[in-house]
Amino acid sequence: KRRDPQEREFHQAVKEILDSLVPVLARHPHYMEHAILERLVEPERSISFRVPWSDDSGQIRVNRGYRIQFNSAIGPYKGGIRFHPSVYSGIVKFLGFEQIFKNALTGLPIGGGKGGADFDPKGKSDREIMAFAQSFMTELYRHIGPDTDIPAGDIGVGAREIGYMFGQYKRIRGGHEAGVLTGKGLLYGGSLARKEATGYGLVYFVQEMLAAQGLDFHGQSVVVSGSGNVSIYAMEKAQQLGALVVACSDSAGYIYDPKGINVDTVKRLKEQDRLRISEYVKEHPHAVYTEGSTAIWTIPCQIALPCATQNELDEEAARTLVAGGVKAVGEGANMPSTLPAIDYFLEHGILFAPAKAANAGGVAVSGLEMSQNGMRLSWAFEEVDERLRQIMKNIYRSAVRAADEYEVPGNLVAGANIAGFLKVADTMLAQGVV
Ligand code: NDP
Numbered sequence: 001k002r003r004d005p006q007e008r009e010f011h012q013a014v015k016e017i018l019d020s021l022v023p024v025l026a027r028h029p030h031y032m033e034h035a036i037l038e039r040l041v042e043p044e045r046s047i048s049f050r051v052p053w054s055d056d057s058g059q060i061r062v063n064r065g066y067r068i069q070f071n072s073a074i075g076p077y078k079g080g081i082r083f084h085p086s087v088y089s090g091i092v093k094f095l096g097f098e099q100i101f102k103n104a105l106t107g108l109p110i111g112g113g114k115g116g117a118d119f120d121p122k123g124k125s126d127r128e129i130m131a132f133a134q135s136f137m138t139e140l141y142r143h144i145g146p147d148t149d150i151p152a153g154d155i156g157v158g159a160r161e162i163g164y165m166f167g168q169y170k171r172i173r174g175g176h177e178a179g180v181l182t183g184k185g186l187l188y189g190g191s192l193a194r195k196e197a198t199g200y201g202l203v204y205f206v207q208e209m210l211a212a213q214g215l216d217f218h219g220q221s222v223v224v225s226g227s228g229n230v231s232i233y234a235m236e237k238a239q240q241l242g243a244l245v246v247a248c249s250d251s252a253g254y255i256y257d258p259k260g261i262n263v264d265t266v267k268r269l270k271e272q273d274r275l276r277i278s279e280y281v282k283e284h285p286h287a288v289y290t291e292g293s294t295a296i297w298t299i300p301c302q303i304a305l306p307c308a309t310q311n312e313l314d315e316e317a318a319r320t321l322v323a324g325g326v327k328a329v330g331e332g333a334n335m336p337s338t339l340p341a342i343d344y345f346l347e348h349g350i351l352f353a354p355a356k357a358a359n360a361g362g363v364a365v366s367g368l369e370m371s372q373n374g375m376r377l378s379w380a381f382e383e384v385d386e387r388l389r390q391i392m393k394n395i396y397r398s399a400v401r402a403a404d405e406y407e408v409p410g411n412l413v414a415g416a417n418i419a420g421f422l423k424v425a426d427t428m429l430a431q432g433v434v
Pocket residue numbers: 153154155156157158198226227228229230231249250251252293307308309310312332333334335359360362363
């Protein structure tokens with residue numbers, strides 16, 4: 001806080017981890033003696049750079065790009081790139097910090113990093129997106145590589161943006177280093193089931209958590225915030241498991257469809273036509289659109305899946321959800337619940353699946369994409385999906401085991417933080433003072 005007092009989101013992410021680690025540090029003081037915490041919260045490297053590009057009117061514009069290479073103890077840096085006007089160092093740092101523990105939980109050999117730019121893709125033409133992505137990569141390329149740092153997508157960065165960045169990387173570097181980016185298109189080294197991975201993985205994780213209580217998705221009403229990559233595939237999988245998904249949103253407002261959200265319509269509006277979610281009601285007139293995205297939490301439901309952005313669910317929303325009968329909350333977005341909201345859920349016995357564990361399916365399948373690129377082959381959808389399902393089960397079990405071992409049974413927030421921390425901390429100890 002002394003060094004970077006304005007980085008609010010980063011402080012929040014660190015506080016959540018440190019609170020969970022109190023029993024670990026009490027039992028194992030050697031982590032403190034070796035300054036593991038001090039080392040963990042300081043990124044190995046932070047890069048910020050100018051991204052100049054010209055818009056369709058010929059005007060030159062300038063944005064700021066970032067790449068934070070946070071921790072490479074267990075493998076090369078790995079984490080997405082976000083294009084959103086709110087991006088600044090505090091957001092990239094919180095995302096990179098969380099990524100360290102998330103990646104450790106997947107069981108794959110990948111370290112933590114994150115990047116982005118304060119560029120707003122909304123309303124930009126395809127040419128402007130390409131111009132920006134190319135300029136961004138023209139600086140980023142010198143910091144990344146298949147064995148050093150492998151970026152992927154995040155908010156505002158999907159297959160289209162990854163494609164433009166990959167094209168530019170290839171043009172500068174020569175050769176075809178497929179493993180330098182993940183989330184690529186299927187035509188040039190992408191993995192089947194990567195697009196679905198975060199949303200499906202979230203639902204698999206919540207399914208495990210429900211099953212432990214004798215519950216499942218069948219017949220439950222579900223509210224999913226956002227209508228982007230994570231949200232769409234969380235809705236799709238929840239519906240496949242028999243849930244009734246009644247609402248989703250974008251940053252302007254939410255739609256309520258009591259008959260169940262038509263995911264094909266959402267896919268077309270968002271993935272293809274890049275329109276607002278309000279358009280949904282033109283095709284489904286029985287549905288209702290309401291302005292204001294956070295009011296989505298006033299809809300009573302049994303399972304809530306926040307899949308839009310950080311701090312979208314505060315304590316008041318948590319109270320409303322609990323009063324409305326929510327039984328389980330699964331975080332698809334990164335840090336979507338504020339700390340008081342998480343406390344409220346845990347105090348009220350709500351089953352709570354924290355982001356680090358529950359949304360790790362995306363990076364896990366990115367890791368599988370890297371393996372396929374390395375082997376020059378591609379696995380069938382079913383094979384990747386089955387591996388994803390197994391990874392989510394393992395993450396769930398590790399979080400439960402760590403929570404039991406440190407006497408906070410059922411607290412998956414603490415369990416996931418502890419399990420991820422132990423793996424990274426022990427690796428750092430083994431590698432000496434670096
Ligand atoms: P997308 O850009 O595909 O979708 C983001 C969705 O969230 C959109 O509906 C967007 O609405 C909404 N949203 C974004 N910012 C805000 C905001 N400030 N307020 C309200 N709504 C907002 O992103 P993803 O689906 O990829 O990412 C969603 C979340 O999941 C992020 O927290 C991301 O870090 C996390 N995540 C993503 C993974 C992935 O594989 N993609 C992996 C793990 C985590 P609008 O279109 O109006 O901006």
